[in-house]
Structure formats: structure tokens, C-alpha cells
Amino acid sequence: MQVLVLLLWMGALLGHSSCQNTAGSPEEGSPDPDGTGAPVEEEDPFFKVPVNKLAAAVSNFGYDLYRVRSSMSPTTNVLLSPLSVATALSALSLGAEQRTESVIHRALYYDLINNPDIHGTYKDLLATVTAPQKNLKSASRIVLEKKLRIKSSFVAPLEKSYGTRPRILTGNPRVDLQEINGWVQAQTKGKVARSTKEMSGEISILLLGVAYFKGPWLTKFDSRKTSLKDFYLDEERTVRVPMMSDPQAILRYGLDSDLNCKIGQLPLTGSMSIIFFLPVKVTQNLTLIEESLTSEFIQDIDRELKTVQAVLTIPKLKLSYEGEVTKSLQEMKLQSLFDSPDFSKITGKPIKLTQVEHRAGFEWNEDGAGTTPSPGPQSSHPAFPLDYHLNQPFIFVLRDTDTGALLFIGKILDPRGT
């Protein structure tokens, strides 16, 4: 009897689940108002706001970057804050002549935006996502080879829109590493560790993107309910990790039958949320889900998920990343920036991109703002609450609800990993 009811309940969820990827499937759009006969996708009013439209563009770059990074690390965790890399690239485009500028703008999907003041809008985007209540630290920097004379016509707009000044290297690797470490510490309030890696002597243009996030859930977890539980690395192997749980969690949920995945969303303070993609079957192959990730798809999900009560378990997480994303960018139609780009708006000397570095830290634990879950208007309280156990490989997306910006993305194959 219980089984039957549970099946019916799951069936009802299946029926309601409408988080299919409609982006890029024009047959589902409304008829073209111009009467040319070609069906067009009706744009979500959310994307009519210039800052949201820009956030969608740079986030789509972010999902592309994530896919490339993830395919390079099929058996390890991936942690990425693509926004900090996008910001560095967008800032760099201020120094690019037309041919090179359009290479960068295409990668960032700016060619699909009708906005004469991209950099001014970017300033608004950064101001929104780094507001103190968001608990996100994110910073980007352009570092240039030693003795370079740079044009003030590049520095002024860079400072105006991106709040950053380019840094010229001294040529002494120890001094330069120390200075960069000091900058990272200052930007992240000491939350991202100092690098001990030697600086390359071959730097012409180095882009640096750093980010740190640790924010409270809207509803805190009871730490007395946290205990060591099994996490399935794959169908056969398990590891014991600290798992938080809430037997009466209020979760936004949908079962995506195309992706064969259970999508859950938990709110954080400061108009932020984390969306989880949990395959129905235990697998390390998350390709199908990864391929569907776009700003438009995530926006659809955010709209379509239904509030449910769930028995929730979720591993405590503390991840960090330090490394280059240079190779990833080279695979993203940005190779020409590393060959013979035109950055003559920065300096008279021919310079080119040589490295793109990313440092990131990300953490969640039981901390939350409130204890009493406040069910939303759509809330339903089934006799048999849903089970949502993040005890096998999953993907998470940290998203700013105000602008839709992708702030962090992670592939968790083993919660013990860094």
C-alpha cells in the first residue's frame, strides 16, 4: 500500500515536471509575430532587464568553461567560479582592437546582446553579486609583463567599470608572487590560500580570477543530526563522510525524465540558491546533465520547481581549487588571444595572453539564518515525504536569484576531495 502511494506520488511529480530543456528547441516556441512563418522562442521577461541579460551571457560562457574543465577531469571533483574568469576577460576586451575584441565578445556571448554599454552594465552586475549580503568574494585582475608602458586610455575605463587597475610585473618572480598572494588575500579576506607555485618567467598577459563563498542556508541544519554516512563513489565503492540531514526539509524539487535526474533547490540568505542535479542512478558520468546546462535552462528550472517536503541528506563540503584554466580557454575558440592578438589599446608593444589562473574556495555546513521552515504558498505536505539524498556524485550550481548569474559550479564525485 505504502509503495503504491509512493509510486503515485512520484508519478504526479513526473507529470508536473516541466523542467525540460526548451532552450534551442524552436518548435516549442510561439509563432513568429513578424509573420515570416518561422517559430521563435518567446523570451522570458526576466532576460529583458539589461543586467540579467548580461548575467545570462557571461553565465553561458561559464557553463561552457565548466564543460571543458569537467571533460578534462572525468574522475575528479571540479570547482569553478566562472564569473571571475569572465570578468577578467571582459575587462581585457577593453584593451582589444576590433578583431580581438570580437573574439572575446563571442566567447562571452556579447554578440547576442543588444547593449551599447556592456561595460557599464557589467559594473552593475558586479555591484549586485558582490553586495555584502551575498557573502561572495570575487575579484579579477590583469597582470602584464615587466617594464610595459600602458596607455591611460586603457586604465581609466578599466577602473571605472571593473574597479581594478592592471598590475605590471617587476620581473622578480619571488616579489611578484608575494605581491599577487597579497592581493588575493586582500580580495578574499584571507579565505583563499597563498600560492606556493613558482611564477612562470614567460608571462605577457596573465589573467587572474579569484572567488570564495561560504553563505548560510535560509534554514539551518541541526548539527546533532549530522553523522558519518555512506557516499557512493560509484555502483560498488562507498566512503564514509559527514552528512547533514533534515527529516522535514522544505525543498524545491522536480524530476527531469529527459535527464533522468532529480533536481533540488535550497535557498541561501541574500537572494541566492543552490540547485542540485542528482542522477536517478549512481554514476560518475554526468555528461548528459552537463550538456543541458545553460542560463535559459536554469531559469526555466528556477520557475518550474515545486515546493515539497523532503527527507534531505547532504554532505558537508569544503573545496578549494588553485590552477590554470589556460588550456580550457584555448579550447573555447579563444586560441587566437594566445597567438597574435591585437591589444594595441593597452600598449604599443605586441603582447598576448599567456596564462589564465583561477583560485577558488567554497564551503557549506549546517549554518543557516532561521530554524523554522516557512512553507511557501505552493507547499504541499504529502503523507510520505520525498527522499532527497545527495549521497552519490552530483552537480551543484550556486546562483544569484536577483540577476540569475552563475557564481559557482561544482562536480562532486567525492566530498572528501579538495
Ligand SMILES: *[C@@H]1O[C@H](CO)[C@@H](O)[C@H](O)[C@H]1NC(C)=O
Ligand atoms: C557518458 O554518457 C554519455 C551520454 O549519456 C555517453 O555518450 C558517453 O559515452 C558516456 N561517457 C563515458 C565515459 O562513459
